[in-house]
Amino acid sequence: VEQTYIMIKPDGVQRGLVGEIISRFEKKGFLLKGLKLFQCSKDLAQEHYKDLKDKPFFPKLTDYITSGPVVCMAWEGDGAVASARKLIGATNPLQAEPGTIRGDLAVQTGRNVVHGSDSPDNGKREIALWFKEGELCQWESVQTPWLTDTDGSHCSS
Numbered sequence: 467v468e469q470t471y472i473m474i475k476p477d478g479v480q481r482g483l484v485g486e487i488i489s490r491f492e493k494k495g496f497l498l499k500g501l502k503l504f505q506c507s508k509d510l511a512q513e514h515y516k517d518l519k520d521k522p523f524f525p526k527l528t529d530y531i532t533s534g535p536v537v538c539m540a541w542e543g544d545g546a547v548a549s550a551r552k553l554i555g556a557t558n559p560l561q562a563e564p565g566t567i568r569g570d571l572a573v574q575t576g577r578n579v580v581h582g583s584d585s586p587d588n589g590k591r592e593i594a595l596w597f598k599e600g601e602l603c604q605w606e607s608v609q610t611p612w613l614t615d616t617d618g619s620h621c622s623s
């Protein structure tokens with residue numbers, strides 16, 4: 467099953483949005499596999515955003531991500547990566563649709579409250595980067611049967 471790495475950035479934690487943001491993924495019906503409050507090093511922030519290392523905003527970005535604790539989460543579900551990106555909304559919160567996390571809760575690209583993996587491969591990479599072995603839980607939610615069609619599949623059309 468697909469997994470995505472979702473992270474509430476330091477501004478989301480400081481602004482008291484942790485419960486609100488977690489709630490959106492819970493209510494959607496994804497399965498929470500890992501969760502922790504964590505103060506990350508500059509090295510880890512640089513590794514996480516390594517694809518952006520040549521961007522002019524890279525030093526500001528890694529300062530931002532290390533400026534306070536973040537909430538690290540691993541969420542699982544069919545299509546979780548793309549769906550979480552939709553729930554999060556556009557990178558620039560002023561362009562993010564109302565109803566999305568960034569559209570509802572943020573105004574600046576450099577303070578956009580939440581991260582979501584941009585591909586299933588990056589989901590795996592980022593979960594391995596932010597969580598140690600043993601920090602993820604294997605469990606079954608009682609909700610799963612009520613989120614699942616009787617033949618076990620989900621409609622794509």
Ligand code: GTP
Binds near residue numbers: 575576577581584
């Ligand atoms: P993430 O989920 O955090 O990866 O955001 P994203 O996938 O929507 O955007 P992207 O990966 O391109 O950029 C990562 C993060 O860098 C963004 O979420 C912003 O916080 C920051 N960022 C991107 N572009 C800019 C920019 O032009 N200026 C500033 N200050 N920050 C930027």
Ligand code: MG
Binds near residue numbers: 582584
């Ligand atoms: Mg990104």
